[in-house]
Amino acid sequence: MRIARQNYVVYLIWMFLAGEMLVSLWLTQWSVAFVAAFTLGLSLLPALFAERFGVRLPMTFAALVVVFLFATLFLGEIGDFYERFWWWDVLLHSGSAIGLGLIGFVLVFMLFQGDRFAAPPLALAVLSFCIAVSMGALWEIFEYSMDQIFGLNMQKSGLEDTMWDLIVNTIGASIGAIAGYNYLRGRGFAGLARMIDQFVQTNKKFFRKNK
DSSP states (O other), X not given: OOTTSOOHHHHHHHHHHHXXXXXXXXXXXXXXXXXXXXXXXXXXXXXXXXHHHTOOOOHHHHHHHXXXXXXXXXXXXXXXXXXXXXXXXXXXXXXXXXXHHHHHHHHHHHHTTTOTTSSOHHHHHHXXXXXXXXXHHHHXXXXXXXXXXXXXXXXXXXXXXXXXXXXXXXXXXXHHHHHHHHXXXXXXXXXXXXXXXXXXXXXXXXXXXOO
């Protein structure tokens, strides 16, 4: 999906972040400007990645990624939503963990070129679970690095917050893996299997053996 072909929500977030960055620079609010610029840069990566490797991201999926980054980095840190709403961190980590589970499954399934018979569905689900948990762990390392280098407070209560995040990530990864398993079995799972099928159908060149 090209940068010029995004959901209107994505454009609004990009415009807001760019404007906030410029205003903050003008007012010499360096920390706000940095977080806005960093969030904007990260939110551009999915579109740039898709364009570089010829992957077509469904517009809904791309929008969810941008909304998650905006809610986590900008609203969470600058808007102080983590402190104002106790459920904010749980909500974001739950949603992102399920998303990572779906991404993990798609990556594994892509490696097999969509061949449903190359490996048992359970094996593919377990591999996707492992990838999703690994990506969740890398995110925790990212939060720790941001806190240590730039003085942010993404980890909140430190070890306890990290452990709960890892627990939530594991649960979400399990849900994503189960959705992938059900997809291979031709069954639905709360609409998540449909999202996998949507990605597969829009990127058939990576799933040549899909039947």
